[in-house]
Amino acid sequence: MFILYALYVVLFLLGFYLFGLSFAIDSDPSGFIFAAGVIAVSLALALMVHAPGTARRQDS
Numbered sequence: 001m002f003i004l005y006a007l008y009v010v011l012f013l014l015g016f017y018l019f020g021l022s023f024a025i026d027s028d029p030s031g032f033i034f035a036a037g038v039i040a041v042s043l044a045l046a047l048m049v050h051a052p053g054t055a056r057r058q059d060s
Contacts, residue, residue: 004051008044015040 018037022030 001051004047008048008051011040011044011047015042015044 015037018033018040022034022037025033
């Protein structure tokens, strides 16, 4: 479980780093870098939602 959490943290921080990097450079691939940041953050959040052991039982 710690490895999934570590992967989540790395992807999340990498995504925000790529966000900042895309605004710092003035060349053409800034759009691709920004999109890679969006994908990295989205993948990190999806990983934590679908990780085993995170489901909760809801009794109604």
